[in-house]
Amino acid sequence: MGNVNIAVFFMLCMFSFTFSGCGAHKAEAEKAYIAAVDAYGAEKYEEALVFIRQALVRDRKFYQAEFLEGRILFFTGNEAEAKKTFARLVTRHPEYIEARIWYIRTLILNGEYEKAEGLIEGELSFNTSDWRIYYLYALLAQKQKDYEKRLSMGRHAETALRDSAKVYMDMAAAWQALGLEERVKNYLEKASLISGANILPEQLKDGFK
Numbered sequence: 297m298g299n300v301n302i303a304v305f306f307m308l309c310m311f312s313f314t315f316s317g318c319g320a321h322k323a324e325a326e327k328a329y330i331a332a333v334d335a336y337g338a339e340k341y342e343e344a345l346v347f348i349r350q351a352l353v354r355d356r357k358f359y360q361a362e363f364l365e366g367r368i369l370f371f372t373g374n375e376a377e378a379k380k381t382f383a384r385l386v387t388r389h390p391e392y393i394e395a396r397i398w399y400i401r402t403l404i405l406n407g408e409y410e411k412a413e414g415l416i417e418g419e420l421s422f423n424t425s426d427w428r429i430y431y432l433y434a435l436l437a438q439k440q441k442d443y444e445k446r447l448s449m450g451r452h453a454e455t456a457l458r459d460s461a462k463v464y465m466d467m468a469a470a471w472q473a474l475g476l477e478e479r480v481k482n483y484l485e486k487a488s489l490i491s492g493a494n495i496l497p498e499q500l501k502d503g504f505k
Contacts, residue, residue, distance in 0.1 A: 325355035332364060341368050359389055378402050397428055404436050412436055427456035461487040
């Protein structure tokens with residue numbers, strides 16, 4: 297019995313050590329990712345890539361870091377590698393709409409128009425309220441020199457984007473209810489810019505409509 301207890305104690309110690317090590321690696325990965333985001337925001341792309349790769353060494357499943365890596369590759373002109381990065385993310389996380397959108401974008405810019413159009417059609421069969429999908433279709437139409445479709449998809453994107461102004465109006469109403477007028481002003485400016493109308497504080501109503 298004594299030997300069994302010692303064995304169990306040893307296994308628990310090993311499990312605790314492994315769990316603590318994993319937790320430390322995740323914390324280090326998150327710290328490196330935050331540094332990467334800061335460098336990315338300052339357009340220090342090479343520095344950001346260094347931090348991203350540090351994060352991925354510590355946590356290979358850190359999909360946010362991999363997504364940021366894909367964006368940096370894209371913005372630094374390495375669209376082929378960016379496409380591979382987004383393709384991996386879409387395969388592992390098919391629910392990740394940001395990765396799907398960027399994957400389609402890289403397909404378009406790499407000249408894979410037929411594949412891109414199939415994926416866009418698939419997106420629109422489930423999602424008709426995201427202006428970014430219509431924008432992708434307009435971008436594809438531009439590359440294909442289909443100006444009629446480009447204008448049509450641009451109008452759809454404009455309509456969907458205008459609808460999103462309601463979110464900013466609701467946020468403005470929430471801040472208005474709290475008496476924070478400066479924040480009300482900021483959100484009304486955003487809503488006005490998107491909707492193309494001058495929205496005034498007295499037009500706000502608290503709650504969704």
